Amino acid sequence: MTRSQKKNWSHEVTENSDALDLENGVFTSQDPKVIADSLKHSAETSDRRKSSPFRSAMSMLNFYIDRAGSHLSEQQRKTLEAAKDELRKDFGRDAK
Template sequence: MARSSKKKKWSHAVTDNSDALDLEIGIFKSQDPKAIADSLKHSAEVSNRRKSSPFRSAMSMLNFYINRAGSHLSKQQRRTLEAAKDELRKDFGRDPK
């Protein structure tokens, strides 16, 4: 039995309609890791619906996007998103890896 397209696209709906963060449209397509990190930080800090710290919420959303995009990410975009993790750590005063 084939799955309906709605069931296949649940992760897209999460990144578009996250209950915890109001994300900037298309932020994960940016080529600038600092811009991605800054946008996630801002979204996490202004959200009053998140359940954990702003850092954890922002990092969780970034990891979620990387994991769900999987093999559909280009090598360059994956490097950019991985670099955004380090920028996010810096933005929150944490040690980058």
């Protein structure tokens, strides 16, 4: 794997996930409900995921937060963290 391939692997996963077909710009929305609804839709319609729709959607959201790291603004990080709670509500799970 070349240096540029190593550097951009997380972008490649987000763009071309084998588990979910994500809407363009889903993680840039300022509305946690929009992010959660989009992830839920992607997870429920995917026929390639290996886990439950909830776990697939939450995993992708956590993956994005973890890989974006310090490049996220505080506001966007709060939005994405709030999207986790919305995702739990969408799937009928207890919010933390």
